[in-house]
Amino acid sequence: MNKTYVHGYNHRENLRLQDQAATLVELLHSDTFYPAGSRVLEAGCGVGAQTISLAGNSPNALITSVDISGVSVTEARRKIAAAGFTHVQFEQADIFNLPYGPDAFDHIFVCFVLEHLARPVEALHTLKNHLKPGGTITVIEGDHGSAYFHPDSEAAHQAIQSQVELQRRAGGNAMVGRELYPLLRSAGYGAIRVSPRMVYVDSSKLDLVEGFTKKTFTAMIEGVRESAIQTGIIEAQVFENGIRDLYRTTEPDGVFCYTFFKAIGNK
């Protein structure tokens, strides 16, 4: 996987993920809490941006957070320790080859991970092996095709599309959110419920204008500037116009919309 641009792998992007989690934490996480004593696997914890919410909402669960990147796991471990949580264990591990037995977990949590995987159904299927019968999987993903705004801008759509194309070339899918139902279904989960979480931002919502439109979404698109232009996916001037137009949506008459998808399935 091309790690030169994918978020979660450099400092600025880490900050962005933390901003994102701080801004979106209620929207995405507030309805996820696990019972005391239950064993929870967070598959693909990255630098721990979502682990903070997971741990905070389930203070008496026993959480195991894994990521394929040792650097990320080290950062996540530090972050969780600094927050004072002692009920999270970290391990460097590959989702496709986890060092756990079958039925090892009561619940599994996967957030902003499938978007990076070329074989999301196999990942979900493999995770199911580690889930106890009757246990749940919770999956949260964004969908860049859900971004629309006022004033509309073809350049902004092209700039977003350049990020989608880079992620596709790296084997991922930046529009995976809408697919959670069929993916979980193909992986053999039952009782699947998908809950879209739309972020609607107009100028009456100053926190979201700053925290989401500017510092989360537009910052993420800006983060692919060099890769997108150097690979010739988009012309430099179109990209710059697109970024300008994304910021334009944060003015008093602007509106920005984006949707995350949260799904729960049972084994």
Place this chain on the structure above:
Amino acid sequence: MNKTYVHGYNHRENLRLQDQAATLVELLHSDTFYPAGSRVLEAGCGVGAQTISLAGNSPNALITSVDISGVSVTEARRKIAAAGFTHVQFEQADIFNLPYGPDAFDHIFVCFVLEHLARPVEALHTLKNHLKPGGTITVIEGDHGSAYFHPDSEAAHQAIQSQVELQRRAGGNAMVGRELYPLLRSAGYGAIRVSPRMVYVDSSKLDLVEGFTKKTFTAMIEGVRESAIQTGIIEAQVFENGIRDLYRTTEPDGVFCYTFFKAIGNK
């Protein structure tokens, strides 16, 4: 305004609007109810598809429903009488030249109307003259740019875009939903709150697969087939492929998303 395609002006389209209201009534209308004795203006009632919900939710309000089309008003009056409601008065009238004085209404309700108007801000501003200080306006609109689906399809997006273009040529805006905040702001309303109402349809939601994706949205796009092809906005084969791909989203692994926007402002 070109009335050959705009929905609400022929029988099949009337059926579609009714299907739509029956399917979406809870999503769009359940949180709109007016106090006993309050005077409510429904501006642009069409054939009364939304009037039914409005009247049912506010059985003791005094509702006045107007539309510029006498044919539509006659049909709306018949429909409301058949439903047994006696608290709705109908009149043929132009929103820009209403036969009511200033401050005549406690509340105003506008649903699927702004999308057809070339001057939506002026319409909202004119309506404000008829609203009592402290009264509310409620506006509901769709947004065709909010439609996305799985499997994705360029032809389907082009077919949708052909409807957007026809509506644009007729002076309207099929993507007006996202603009409700700036429109109400420009018209001078205060305390504006916008609430997006996303329709998310996967194959576990059989009622919405039939009632929304097929019979409401795709039927509406199919309704512009002749106009779109004859005007050369889209090639016949692309249009047909687009319709086929919209139906494809209703198969077991398909997903369809669309968002309505509901806004409330105060005078």
